[in-house]
Amino acid sequence: MSLKRILAVVAARNREFYRDKAGLGWNIVMPAIMVLGFAFIFSSPDESLYKVGVLGSVTGDTAPAFLRTPHIQFIAQDDEVGAIDKLRHHRIDLLLDLRAMPRYWVNELSARGFVAERLLWQSQTNAPQAPQRETVSGRAVRYVDWVVPGVLAMNVMFSSLWGVGWVIVRYRKNGVLRRLRATPLSAGEFLVAQIISRLLVVSSVTVLVFAGTNALLDFPMRGSYLTLGLVFLAGAIALVSLGLTVSARVRSEELADGLLNLISWPMMILSGVWFSLEGTNIWAQRIAELLPLTHMVDAARRVMLDGAGLQEVAFDIGILLVLGVVLLTLSARAFRWQ
Amino acid sequence: MPLLQVENLVKTYPGVRAVDGIGFTVAEGSCFGLLGPNGAGKTTTLEILEGITGADSGHVLYRGAPRDDSYRAVVGIQFQHTALQDFQTVHEALRLFASFYPRQRPMSELVQLCNLGELLDRDTRALSGGQRQRLLLAIALVNDPDLVFLDEPTTGLDPQSRRNFWRLIEGVKQEGKTVLLTTHYMEEASVLCDEIAVIDRGRIIERGAPQRLLAQHFPRALVRVPLSALPDPGRLPPGFEVRGGDAVAATDDIDQALAQLRQLQVALDELAISTPTLDDLFLKLTGHGLRES
């Protein structure tokens, strides 16, 4: 490995990136528009189904009438602290405690919580004892606060996958790789250079989008920027490696595009970027745990919303890095210049 | 010892034997040309010698030994079709390629040799055909190679640019570099090459210095009339034979050939007398023209 050769390729790739004004705009403006757009469009997501967490179990006739309300999904919770966190993060809309004295928690910033609470009151009209009302204290989050870490992570995913995957296939198809191959530049040097260049791009774009949208939306950032940066960096390493693996041999841009879409769309839906998977199909949740985007979104959310420290997200970062190293090794083995 | 020794190369693609037992040697400091029509196997042969493609069988020796990792650093390559990365200037492209090599030629020399002075800040996508070929030649020379491969370097250029490019290659030859080029322009081969190999369907059908090959195969002149000019196309004048759509006599005695034609009352409006070229040689050797097939 020659550092000089790697840096020369990094510089050339960077030039290609920032001189392509159309592409540059797309890379920076698009994610910002997505964050802002979704903040407004989905600021009160309108789903017919409400999710209510229930602590303690009640069966048979003794169950309150509320538990029979149609269009509400009741999800059993066994951990009070965790359940309150879910409520704070809009993963459930209301939390009902039936273990002793009936009481419930509501997130006062949640529009859906507001409606769910009204439904609860309605079902209580001839109950002997009204449940006690609690609100999640202090650090309630808006839906937009909850969705921002997800959108940032999703943008890291798209930029990482296409920024190397699609670019390498294009180089292979139009003959740039063939020409490079005729020089002493090694495949390893070339790949490392592509990764470095893309990590630089992803980092700077993420910083820009974060700063720009934060100025407009003022979302919470309770953890350290360093930890958040490490989460995104680890995620980018995993996804850049995934992009490299996809592009190791493919010659057709259309096929590469299709494969990358095939990978990224299910991830986007299953990784809880837009809505929580709480209470959905257990298999969907199992699969989600295997996806790198899930770990990036979860960890970023915990850092930004709960102020999680490096130790608390170390597991997710570890998984992302291991995945990155495995995929990188795989793609370096599989790589073909032509 | 020859710089390059090539023995019995074979390369098969599905359904086609692209290279079918090719062998030759290239002397240091010479210019060797592979000549043949499209699809003859020139590019495939060259790519095997460049180390870009592996052969099914055969040997390539560089300075008497099998090629190793250092080979890539001492050869320069101009592909028939090459893409460069987008959004870079001529100067940046040269710098990028130069950075890959341990040995580099001073940029100013390279710019002068390939006549790129006025183009240095131009985006590489905004170059004309001839300018682009000059840049690609310069890229092939960034490492000051001992051996230069040029695959159809002038195909698609207008005659003026082609002649200019020949001058650049002459310059490269004068520096003592060994040049291996392919072309389907016979004139190019006669002007530039010290030795040529004529290839058809993956095989070498003739080899030698261009002038020696011509002298060996032809008398001094070719006298040619279209077959349509003969009163009776079934009856050729003595000494004439059909080649392409013409009656052709290869002869040292032009007067006598003309007398034969007059005797048969052949219309001489379209008579052509020429010295034989490599085109004629190719036609004679293969029975088909270079541009056809």
Ligand SMILES: Nc1ncnc2c1ncn2[C@@H]1O[C@H](COP(=O)(O)OP(=O)(O)O)[C@@H](O)[C@H]1O
């Ligand atoms: N990558 C390839 N796959 C399949 N066939 C090929 C490939 N490259 C060349 N060929 C075939 O090999 C033959 C020789 O091609 P080539 O070496 O490019 O000829 P030339 O350069 O003389 O025009 C042609 O029939 C061509 O179609």
Ligand SMILES: [Mg+2]
């Ligand atoms: Mg060719």
